[in-house]
Amino acid sequence: xxxxxxxxxxxxxxxxxxxxxxxxxxxxxxxxxxxxxxxxxxxxxxxxxxxxxxxxxxxxxxxxxxxxxxxxxxxxxxxxxxxxxxxxxxxxxxxxxxxxxxxxxxxxxxxxxxxxxxxxxxxxxxxxxxxxxxxxxxxxxxxxxxxxxxxxxxxxxxxxxxxxxxxxxxxxxxxxxxxxxxxxxxxxxxxxxxxxxxxxxxxxxxxxxxxxxxxxxxxxxxx
Numbered sequence: 001x002x003x004x005x006x007x008x009x010x011x012x013x014x015x016x017x018x019x020x021x022x023x024x025x026x027x028x029x030x031x032x033x034x035x036x037x038x039x040x041x042x043x044x045x046x047x048x049x050x051x052x053x054x055x056x057x058x059x060x061x062x063x064x065x066x067x068x069x070x071x072x073x074x075x076x077x078x079x080x081x082x083x084x085x086x087x088x089x090x091x092x093x094x095x096x097x098x099x100x101x102x103x104x105x106x107x108x109x110x111x112x113x114x115x116x117x118x119x120x121x122x123x124x125x126x127x128x129x130x131x132x133x134x135x136x137x138x139x140x141x142x143x144x145x146x147x148x149x150x151x152x153x154x155x156x157x158x159x160x161x162x163x164x165x166x167x168x169x170x171x172x173x174x175x176x177x178x179x180x181x182x183x184x185x186x187x188x189x190x191x192x193x194x195x196x197x198x199x200x201x202x203x204x205x206x207x208x209x210x211x212x213x214x215x216x217x218x219x220x221x222x223x
Contacts (some may be wrong), residue, residue: 040074040083040162040200041080041083042084042114043081043084044069044084044085044086045084045087046059047086047089052106053089056142057141060142060145060146061145064146065085069085071150080194080198081117081191082116082118083123084115085114086112086113087111087112087113088110090109091108092108093105094137104133104135105131105132106131106133106140106144107129107130107144108129108130108144110127110129110130110148111128112125112126112127113125114161116168118179121168123160123164123165123168124157124158124164126154128151128154130145130148131144131147132146166200166203169199169200170203170204170206172206176206176209177206180192180195180196180210180213183195184217184220189220189221193218195210196213197210197214
C-alpha cells in the first residue's frame with residue numbers, strides 16, 4: 001500500500017514474512033503459467049525429421065513447444081504467419097553403453113528461437129542441454145525431447161521476444177500495412193487475414209488498421 005511496516009522485534013518481522021509466504025503459496029502462483037499481457041501470438045514450427053530425429057520426435061517437440069507457449073497464451077500451431085517459435089538441434093554426444101542390455105545415449109543442445117518470418121529477424125534465443133537414453137538412438141532422441149521442462153529461462157526469453165515483437169509493430173505500422181496489402185494484391189487472402197487477426201491490441205496504429213481492414217479481407221477470402 002506504499003507504506004513501510006515497522007515491527008517491534010525480529011521475531012515479529014519473521015512471523016509476518018512467513019505469513020505472507022503462506023498467503024502466496026495458497027494462491028499457487030507459478031511463473032510458468034503467468035499469461036503475458038501483450039497478446040502476442042507465435043506459430044510453433046516443428047523441427048524437420050532428420051537422422052535420429054524421427055517424425056514422432058518432431059511431433060513430440062511441437063507438443064512441448066505448444067505446451068510452453070500455451071501456458072502464456074502466446075502460441076498455437078500455424079497461429080501467426082509472421083512470428084514463430086522454432087528449434088535447432090545440435091548434437092553434442094552419441095554413445096552406446098557397455099551394459100546388458102545395451103543402451104544408446106544421445107545428447108543435444110536445443111536452441112529455442114523466436115523470429116519474424118516476414119523479415120528474418122531473430123528476437124530472442126535460449127539454449128537448453130538435454131540427454132536421453134533408449135534401445136536405439138532414435139528412441140533416445142525421443143526421450144531427450146520428452147525430458148524438456150518449462151523453466152524461468154524459457155519464460156524470460158519468450159517475454160523478451162514478445163516485448164520486441166510489440167516494438168516491431170509499433171515502429172513499423174506502414175511496413176506492416178504494405179505487407180498485408182501485398183498479400184491482398186496477390187489474392188493470398190488467407191495470409192492477409194491471419195496477419196490482421198493476430199495484431200496485438202497494444203500495437204495501436206497496426207491494430208486500428210487491422211480492425212478496419214479485417215472484415216473486408218474476410219469477405220474476399222469467403223468469395
